[in-house]
Each structure stands twice: as C-alpha cells, then as structure tokens.
C-alpha cells in the first residue's frame with residue numbers, strides 16, 4: 293500500500309510517499325481501507341519537533357531520539373472495514389467508520405483494535421468530514437467537558453477559535469449551553485459566528501485580557517494566554533484551559549491552582565470510543581460538524597504539511613486517498 297513516511301524529523305519535505313506492506317488484522321483488530329485522514333497541528337509538531345518550550349527532550353524520548361519511531365503520521369481517519377479478526381464482534385466487513393489514533397492514518401490502510409477509538413460514521417457526514425471528527429472534537433470535548441466541567445449559562449472565551457480545536461470548541465460550548473466569545477482574526481469572524489459564537493473579538497485590534505470582561509472558562513488554543521496574562525479575566529471560580537503551553541507555564545498553572553479558587557488545567561487529551569460516539573450522535577443531530585478548509589490527495593501531502601505549518605489554517609485539512 294501507499295503511505296506517507298517521515299524517516300527523519302524536519303520540514304514538510306522530509307515526508308515521502310512510499311510503498312509499504314499492507315497490514316493484516318489481528319484477532320481483535322479490523323483492517324480499514326482509509327478514505328480520508330485529517331492532517332493536523334499534532335502531525336506538524338511530531339514531524340518537525342516544533343513543540344512548546346520544555347517538551348523537546350520528552351517528545352524525543354517518547355517518540356524517537358534521533359528519528360521518529362512512528363514513521364507514518366496521521367491521528368484521525370475515516371474509511372470502510374475491509375476485513376476483521378476472528379474475535380471481532382463490534383464491527384463487520386463493509387462498515388463505514390471513523391477513528392482517532394496515535395499515528396498511522398496517512399496511508400491507504402490501517403489496522404485498529406475494535407475496542408479503542410473507532411465508531412460507525414454518521415450517515416449524513418461525508419468521509420472527508422468524518423475523517424476530521426476526532427482530533428479537534430475529542431480535544432475540545434475533553435478540555436471543555438471532562439476537565440473544564442462546562443455548565444449551562446457559563447461565559448466561555450475560546451482563544452484561537454478558527455483552528456481545528458477552536459471550531460470544535462465553539463460548537464461544543466454552544467451545545468453545552470454556554471455564552472461563547474470567540475477570539476480570532478477579522479477574516480475568520482464570519483466562520484466562527486456561523487459555528488455559533490455569540491460575539492467575536494479580533495485579536496489584532498483588541499486584547500481580550502484588557503477589556504475588563506470576565507469569564508468562567510478561558511480556553512487557550514494558541515499558547516499566548518498563560519495565567520499571568522488572563523488571571524484577571526477569570527471569574528473567582530474560573531478555569532483556564534491551556535490546550536497548548538510551555539512547561540514553565542504549565543508548572544506555574546499547577547502551582548496557582550492550589551492557592552486559588554481559579555484553576556489552570558493543562559495536559560494532553562486522548563481519543564476513546566465513548567467520546568467519538570458522543571460526537572457522532574451530535575453530528576447525526578446536526579449539532580456538530582468539522583469545518584474543512586481544503587482537501588489534498590495523498591500524493592500532495594507535502595503541500596498539505598506546508599499548509600498546516602502556516603499556523604493559519606481554518607478548521608481542518610484532510611488527505612483524501614485515491615481508492
């Protein structure tokens with residue numbers, strides 16, 4: 293099968309399309325013919341090692357010191373089940389599914405265990421949309437609901453509202469009944485409003501932390517809203533969700549949370565079937581949908597990496613397989 297491999301760390305040009313062995317489903321695994329796979333900020337970070345301050349060494353230790361151990365990027369995908377292992381009971385051949393994973397989606401096929409982050413594709417979503425469901429959706433859901441305990445009527449500010457995580461966060465925060473302020477550039481104001489934002493702040497003309505307004509939740513998807521900048525913009529029991537931040541800011545956040553009614557929450561969010569099923573049901577109900585700015589063919593994945601590296605993408609970018 294064809295796959296996009298990065299045999300070394302570096303810029304978009306390190307990624308090459310190669311022929312590799314097609315995987316075979318183990319007893320409790322399904323083999324999926326991939327139709328579409330998201331290409332995200334995490335792929336860019338894992339490929340380039342452009343990670344927040346203090347994480348470089350940790351990432352090398354976990355994912356490969358001199359070269360990536362996982363050579364095929366791609367953390368989310370959709371496709372059709374081509375074969376199943378002897379112990380698989382949850383899925384059958386021909387099922388249309390979507391999934392979240394650690395690596396391996398930028399390829400024509402991937403095997404995945406039936407019990408991890410894989411669920412049936414919502415009927416009304418295209419394979420392209422379903423292939424971009426997991427990364428932004430699971431991250432936003434984990435930070436807002438599971439860690440941030442978002443509640444109806446709360447005031448929520450989403451900093452970086454026009455990326456994959458931000459677009460998902462705006463929709464989910466609205467679904468959970470919050471009043472949503474989105475921070476993005478003027479060019480993306482219409483997009484985030486169409487996703488449900490109640491008001492928009494253009495970061496080029498207004499510093500939200502200097503408006504005097506306060507919020508129950510501030511979600512930072514950019515990495516420029518640490519505790520020192522936003523503490524006065526949080527209500528007395530407010531939560532700062534640091535989706536991205538350097539190690540020093542995270543440590544400071546853990547420290548201030550112990551001494552304060554306000555809390556700083558950071559960490560990484562994973563994927564699981566319960567969250568994906570929740571997102572799938574929201575999608576079926578017409579309440580959640582990834583926004584896809586552009587699709588690229590697998591052959592053009594270097595250009596897709598460049599697009600993601602720009603830091604300016606709107607919503608999601610998707611790689612579409614030829615099959």
Ligand SMILES: NC(=O)c1ccc[n+]([C@@H]2O[C@H](COP(=O)([O-])OP(=O)(O)OC[C@H]3O[C@@H](n4cnc5c(N)ncnc54)[C@H](OP(=O)(O)O)[C@@H]3O)[C@@H](O)[C@H]2O)c1
Nearest residue numbers: 333431452454455456457477535536559560561603604605
């Ligand atoms: N902790 C975790 O588990 C986790 C999980 C997923 C992602 N992340 C991190 O979360 C961050 C966001 O991920 P993503 O995939 O959503 O990124 P993304 O899609 O690449 O975000 C791109 C968006 O960011 C906007 N942006 C850039 N600078 C901005 C600024 N100063 N203020 C407001 N918006 C700005 C851009 O809009 P303009 O062009 O209009 O500026 C663009 O629409 C990344 O750093 C990623 O590594 C963490």
